[in-house]
Amino acid sequence: MVISNSLKRLLFLVIFAVFLAFNTCHANENDAASKKLTVKEKRSLEVFFNDIKTLAQVYDYIKRLYVEDVDNKKLFTNAIKGMVSGLDSYSTYLEPKEQKVLLENALGKFGGLGIVIGKTNDAIQVISPIDDTPAYKAGIQAGDKITKINAKSVKNMSLADSVKLMRGKPGTSVEITVSRKHTKPFTIKIKREIITIISVKGYLLKDDIAYIRIASFQKPSANLLKKTLNDLADKNKGSLKSLILDLRNNPGGMLESAVNISDMFLDDAGLIVYTKGKLKSGSNKFSATLGDILNGAPIVVLINKGSASASEIVAGALQDHKRAIIMGNTSFGKGSVQTILELKDGYGLKITTAKYYTPKGRSIHDKGIVPDIELKNIDLKNEKKKKTADTDKSDSNKRLKAENPTELSSEEILDAQEKNKAQADKKMLERLEKDYFVHEARNLLKALMILEK
Numbered sequence: 001m002v003i004s005n006s007l008k009r010l011l012f013l014v015i016f017a018v019f020l021a022f023n024t025c026h027a028n029e030n031d032a033a034s035k036k037l038t039v040k041e042k043r044s045l046e047v048f049f050n051d052i053k054t055l056a057q058v059y060d061y062i063k064r065l066y067v068e069d070v071d072n073k074k075l076f077t078n079a080i081k082g083m084v085s086g087l088d089s090y091s092t093y094l095e096p097k098e099q100k101v102l103l104e105n106a107l108g109k110f111g112g113l114g115i116v117i118g119k120t121n122d123a124i125q126v127i128s129p130i131d132d133t134p135a136y137k138a139g140i141q142a143g144d145k146i147t148k149i150n151a152k153s154v155k156n157m158s159l160a161d162s163v164k165l166m167r168g169k170p171g172t173s174v175e176i177t178v179s180r181k182h183t184k185p186f187t188i189k190i191k192r193e194i195i196t197i198i199s200v201k202g203y204l205l206k207d208d209i210a211y212i213r214i215a216s217f218q219k220p221s222a223n224l225l226k227k228t229l230n231d232l233a234d235k236n237k238g239s240l241k242s243l244i245l246d247l248r249n250n251p252g253g254m255l256e257s258a259v260n261i262s263d264m265f266l267d268d269a270g271l272i273v274y275t276k277g278k279l280k281s282g283s284n285k286f287s288a289t290l291g292d293i294l295n296g297a298p299i300v301v302l303i304n305k306g307s308a309s310a311s312e313i314v315a316g317a318l319q320d321h322k323r324a325i326i327m328g329n330t331s332f333g334k335g336s337v338q339t340i341l342e343l344k345d346g347y348g349l350k351i352t353t354a355k356y357y358t359p360k361g362r363s364i365h366d367k368g369i370v371p372d373i374e375l376k377n378i379d380l381k382n383e384k385k386k387k388t389a390d391t392d393k394s395d396s397n398k399r400l401k402a403e404n405p406t407e408l409s410s411e412e413i414l415d416a417q418e419k420n421k422a423q424a425d426k427k428m429l430e431r432l433e434k435d436y437f438v439h440e441a442r443n444l445l446k447a448l449m450i451l452e453k
Contacts, residue, residue: 199217208240307328
């Protein structure tokens with residue numbers, strides 16, 4: 001192989017940079033130990049430097065042979081993006097604009113459709129639609145695959161770029177082409193809105209059964225849940241006899257919120273969840289405290305393939321502690337921790353640093369939580385028609401809009417929920433009566449309550 005001068009210079013710079021980085025990372029190691037390399041370590045170094053040579057050779061060919069001149073910055077940015085995105089679906093190299101989008105997500109307020117997505121092969125997969133958002137009302141379902149955005153194929157599009165296309169000024173529209181199992185691909189036009197999330201809603205069903213829906217795990221969610229449970233107990237004129245905790249299509253959220261909500265129903269000091277990573281900082285244990293807010297009353301947790309991350313932590317903890325019966329479908333399997341690192345010039349690195357494990361040591365990642373009782377959504381067609389019918393109905397006066405939702409107190413969010421509450425409750429109770437998952441959960445809880453008498 002003929003090595004050009006530019007390739008030689010690049011090889012030298014890359015190897016020198018790697019040498020500096022390696023020695024900086026290992027500066028505190030024992031000098032004697034660092035000088036002695038095993039046969040395996042020597043072989044690993046040889047492979048490493050051969051790979052560096054290949055990288056430099058490809059760079060050289062591109063610079064000399066590619067039909068157009070390519071900026072070095074673009075080449076290295078693309079190389080880094082490929083290196084990071086090849087690790088898993090959640091690690092990514094963030095350009096300054098992408099970091100801004102990530103910040104908007106953290107604040108919880110942005111113009112968009114209201115879906116949590118991931119990249120899968122040649123499509124964008126819907127992990128779950130967010131309750132009461134444009135995507136939810138348009139009938140978008142967990143497991144749907146978006147193949148086009150505004151007629152543009154997403155085949156070679158990054159997740160960040162697809163988010164950019166779907167985000168936009170509230171009031172404007174975007175067309176997405178959806179592929180769904182057992183259905184021909186279809187295109188739907190959805191109007192963007194300011195996306196804000198009311199994370200906890202509660203209703204009292206017949207037979208003294210409480211139903212609580214957690215849409216996402218936000219900072220106020222645990223306090224909201226506690227107050228909602230107390231309000232339902234007051235409405236029931238006594239303690240609640242049982243609970244349906246609905247985590248379907250809940251994409252997750254804050255780890256702290258999931259831990260606090262799990263702790264609320266556990267009356268021992270055992271593990272709720274633990275993480276394991278390469279570094280000590282990535283390995284943590286989160287334990288429960290004494291005190292069960294329901295005093296042992298039976299719980300059914302509903303999950304589906306749209307239940308991810310923090311939802312899986314709660315379901316896994318209650319399942320391992322035998323505190324709840326899990327019903328529905330196997331969850332999504334997003335059981336990893338991402339850390340955001342700041343880089344120079346406004347760039348960032350989001351990288352997976354740990355994985356979640358249930359109290360009994362089950363890995364959540366790529367496996368999900370398998371329910372104790374598997375259910376099929378036999379009412380799927382009716383649910384689809386219902387969602388489509390609701391698409392054109394305006395309920396914007398029922399949604400909470402604020403300058404910064406993350407700063408709202410639990411009381412302020414509950415006050416917002418009280419607006420038009422009577423009408424909203426009536427509609428929701430009618431929907432729950434037709435919900436097969438809720439129907440089966442109610443039957444199970446009634447049987448359990450009879451056995452306890």
